[in-house]
Amino acid sequence: MTDTDLAARGAARVDWIRSRMPLLAQAREDLAATRPFAGHRIGMSLHIEPKTAVLLETLAAGGAEIVGTGNHGSTQDDVVAFLQTLGMTLFGRRDDTLEEHHANVLRVLDAQPDMLLDNGGDLAAGVVARGTEASLIGGTEETTSGGDRLRGELSGAVPFPMIVINDSLLKAIGENKHAVGQSVVESFMRITNLMVPGRRFVVFGYGWCGRGVAHYLRALGGKVAVVEIDELKAFEAALDGFRVSDGPSLAPWGDVFITATGHAGVLPVEVVEQMQDGAVLANCGHFPWEIDVAGLRAAAVGSREIIDAVERIDLPNGRHVVLLAGGRMFNLAGREPKGNSLESMDLGFLLQTLSLERVATDAAGLVAGAQPVPDDIDRTIARRMLAALHAGE
Structure with missing residues (x-):
């Protein structure tokens, strides 16, 4: 062109x-x-x-x-x-x-x-x-x-x-909660072509963006758990009806893990290694540092891009995980990204x-x-x- x-x-x-x-x-x-x-x-x-x-x-x-x-x-x-x-x-x-x-x-x-x-x-x-x-x-x-x-x-x-x-x-209300929530769900479906209903999602962070992601996933039938270190936000998530626990406890349970905290290293390699085979990792925070992608690649025994913005990473334990958009903000990734x-x-x-x-x-x-x-x-x-x-x- x-x-x-x-x-x-x-x-x-x-x-x-x-x-x-x-x-x-x-x-x-x-x-x-x-x-x-x-x-x-x-x-x-x-x-x-x-x-x-x-x-x-x-x-x-x-x-x-x-x-x-x-x-x-x-x-x-x-x-x-x-x-x-x-x-x-x-x-x-x-x-x-x-x-x-x-x-x-x-x-x-x-x-x-x-x-x-x-x-x-x-x-x-x-x-x-x-x-x-x-x-x-x-x-x-x-x-x-x-x-x-x-x-x-x-x-x-x-x-x-x-x-x-x-x-x-x-x-916070108009863009972070409602628009990010909507765009994350849309982007997950568009990039992976996977369904939301019945799938188990773990959302890291219950700030405004995390709230929106959790609520929109549940609205479409997803089973949603929240990881939140702030006691008040964790309390809010619990009263909103979400399962609340820590990353290591939820690692074997979840199918899809989405970070929305803005902080580095919230999803480390040792948690990823406890996930089930084929778990999907995605980040909607601004910086590509919430998932320890460098550590994950260093620990991997192999990796390959499956389709645009979808990468398979093979782990030493015989399992594999799927990383979306290389750990970058995935709701602006993939073909024809829409964003908020x-x-x-x-x-x-x-x-x-x-x-x-x-x-x-x-x-x-x-x-x-x-x-x-x-x-x-x-x-x-x-x-x-x-x-x-x-x-x-």
């Missing part, structure tokens, strides 16, 4: 998505009139897929110059090609190695953005490592994982405001848009470092979303 054909395919896909995102449509109209991003260069590291394209079009309508890259393994090349026809500077391809992805992040920083649209804290960490904090007025961070980095390893090192979109209760629903991303990306607008127009009124979405933005979007859903009819 030529670059022109690729861009045309991306344009057609984005056309459909754009037509179903009314919140961003209104924002594009508003921002085109006010131009709050005029003179600003936004450095982006975010999953590049059709819904992201509509967000970037919206920011560009407000005057922003976009320089960005996708996240490792989730970039959709036709969408990149389309956005490049709009004059955006985007780096990376779907088949980039992790090293190439890291190089793309550095290329974004080489462009000297003064605002960040970050996902996982990669750009913020790069700015701190380079000592170029003074050139930034602020930005947004999409994920729990990135918020944890800003409050952990980067605590006190980021002298500009970073609004953590995932701190928003609105996003259009409505949820319309909401989530409006949170991004209005939060970035707040940084562009009132950075001095925000504190340095990680912080939640301002309450007035949350409530404004909640009202708009209720109207879009025709909730009163």
Whole structure:
């Protein structure tokens, strides 16, 4: 497929998505009139897929110059090609190695953005490592994982405001619980062609994403257990009717194991070795570190890709497990990945848009470092979303 054909395919896909995102449509109209991003260069590291394209079009309508890259393994090349026809500077391809992805992040920083649209804290960490904090007025961070980095390893090192979109209760309900829950179930069925009813699923983590995954799997007839180290969340999962235990206890019981914690090493090799033959491993967290894939490969006696995003790994004990998307976020993997629903991303990306607008127009009124979405933005979007859903009819 030529670059022109690729861009045309991306344009057609984005056309459909754009037509179903009314919140961003209104924002594009508003921002085109006010131009709050005029003179600003936004450095982006975010999953590049059709819904992201509509967000970037919206920011560009407000005057922003976009320089960005996708996240490792989730970039959709036709969408990149389309956005490049709009004059955006985007780096990376779907088949980039992790090293190439890291190089793309550095290329974004080489462009000297003064605002960040970050996902996982990669750009913020790069700015701190380079000592170029003074050139930034602020930005947004999409994920729990990135918020944890800003409050952990980067605590006190980021002298500009970073609004953590995932701190928003609105996003937690609309996108993390309902959209991630839906997309994980859809992606499991699409990638594996396996049925959900009657199958035993073990969900690691009962935060907002884990809640959604557990509830949507059960709604389709799955038998669901939860692994959760936080006593209060474990208590909630138990009262919600899920079996609650630890990983080693559930390893022989489960058919499918899905990590949704944002933390590294929650599914170690010693737990995988206790699983039944043919168990399926999948991760929906941002970073590919929740399943110990490196340790699993080191322990394996053989492996091979069966179909796209489905890998068989043979263990020394004579059993095998099936790893989806190499341990990366599997709800943006496989053929024709869909990700979260259009409505949820319309909401989530409006949170991004209005939060970035707040940084562009009132950075001095925000504190340095990680912080939640301002309450007035949350409530404004909640009202708009209720109207879009025709909730009163």
